[in-house]
Amino acid sequence: MERRVAAGVHVGKPRTRLGKRLAPYLLVLPGGLWLLIFFLVPIGFMASVSLQTGNLEEGFRQTWHFHRYIEVFQQYRPEFIRSFVYGSIATGITLAAGYPLAYWIAFHGGRHKTTFLFLLLLPFFVSFVIRTLAWQFILADDGIVLGALKRWHLLPHSFHVLATQTAVISGIAYNFLPFMALPLYVAIERIDRRVVEAASDLYANKRDVFLRVIFPLSIPGVFAGILLTFVPAVGDYVNASILGGTNTTMIGNIIQLEFLQNFHYPAAAALSFILMGILLVGIFIYARVLGARSIEEYV
């Protein structure tokens, strides 16, 4: 090995130096190209589409119609608000459910940790549309759960779960739980046990150990988990269309409708950009307030 390197140096010294200088760029090249081709180009294309005017049959022309952004935002404001409310609540639920789960696996999982993690990931082996459809059947008004409870008169006959906000929010939380639990697990798992022991040695009770040692140290995981859950949750449309009713339409449903059903490409593109813009600004603020500081503390 050493000899080969030496030989290389001997033969082409200047070239190696150049290679060394280029190395970081060469390493980033595949990823950079990937981003350029598959992210920047389509994004630029969609940005141009969002400022066109026309329809499928007469064609679309670039008119720089910036006002469209205001029009579609006003038209679909309720759906925007609803999406962010649902996304926030669902993220809160996954955090509340995912934290104890991750904590338990990390601290008490013992030698079965991998098994538990595998179980957590198991649902991913089935398409999430299929799993959501399964819930549609399970929770049907006269289905195996509600039907039975109604027959035993434990529930009033008019009771239903589907077609409610609760159903949609629970569906989102259910589908995105692993996105929250996994980063949490990684963060909690990395906590040095000696720090926890030291806290106990210094007379911290269990509550203080958690609140003042474990939880602060797991903040990076909380940060990553919220990010990974909240962003897709806000843009989700599958849960609303399968589990929802008349008043649960989210912005994702609207974008899908405008794009695939109405062929209003400009409106759909503008809506996507508004959603992306709000999310980016939100995440930026969130990262400044919580993310950066906590990561610094952690390091």
Place this chain on the structure above:
Amino acid sequence: MSEKPEGRSIDPALLRGLTQRRISRRDMLKYGGGAVGLSILAACGVSGTATGNRSTPSVTNFSKIYDDGKPAGVLNFANWEDYIDVDSKGNSPSLRQFTKDTGIKVNYKTVINDNDPFLAKIIPVLQAGQDTGYDLVVLTNGGGIERLIRLGYATPLDHKYLPNWEKNADPKTKDPVYDPGNKYTVPWQSGFTGIGYNSKLIKTPPTGFKDLLNPAYKGKVGMFANNQDLPCPALASMGLDPNKATPDQWKQAADLVNKARGDGIIRKFYDQSYINALENGDTIITQAWSGDIYIASQPKSGGGDGYPEMKFVFPQEGPIYWHDNIAIPLHAQHPVDAITYMNYVYRPDVAGMMADFIWYVTPVPSAKDYVLTTLKDSTVANSPLIFPTTEDLAHAWQYKFFKTPQEEDDWNAVWQPVYT
């Protein structure tokens, strides 16, 4: 509705649109400015058909399309789920027979879930002047098929290859408003939009659309989430012809549905999943397509879903009668094979074979005899959902036909907020 569509020639606005498109459409195709060649190609393809098929229909050069009329031996057929006859092994007897008769091998693919999403997939390909990979597609009137025709993406049919259609097709389905003279399409199957209900839970049979607004069924009513099956019945219930109602009347009908929505009477606006909702008890009364309810009501042993309590009602104000049509997309590789197949399905025995499985309305009335005497299936032969009587059709309304894209946008602007 046997009402004759007014004999409309080509709308000048439409022609203008078609010619304009050639230039502006290119913008859509410039993926990052790289594919200029592609867009020039697309422009050629579009302009060729736009002038060739539209402005001078009488001189369509069929020999250019169908050559010497010799099939290539392959047919790529894009259809909807459950829309052809299937035996216990999952094969289609009618397709097998077709291959036996003609030597044409059929690649049958059920890739169409919905008109517009399917069009959204094939239109960019057609814009690029390329073959979609399908020689036959099935699209519904009231949006899908009109779009394909208007964009100039349907191959004109040479009727000399369609003697069976000429002879056996239901005259009421010929020369429809959305394709005058059947220049580009022939019907595949038709169906009704009416009302489906659970007769175990609803004792007095519903009579019309107004029963869907009954507060007694609060939270248990299903309606369609699309811009034909919801608006047309609502307009019909007000005694209006969906094709003649004014924009003000559209709004009145929309308000009617909106009120029921606000009162919580409507549980949800469904896509094709409405039938599961009815079977699961999520809804007890719903807007419905005739064939689905028939399938739901038949015993499992007979290929149905086993819910005998599911019933279909022709609303007294008239059901909506829609048509799925077969067309050959532009640039199809095997047009002769496609038109040969179009002709084949208009044989009464073939139509009968398919009707006995599909359970929608066949465009070949004489298939009834075949179903009755050869297949000995009197249930199907006597069902008004499959072989409707003239009386059933007398009050039926057609899907709204959009004269211009603008009219479609205006209509959607009224209805979309109702069902989203």
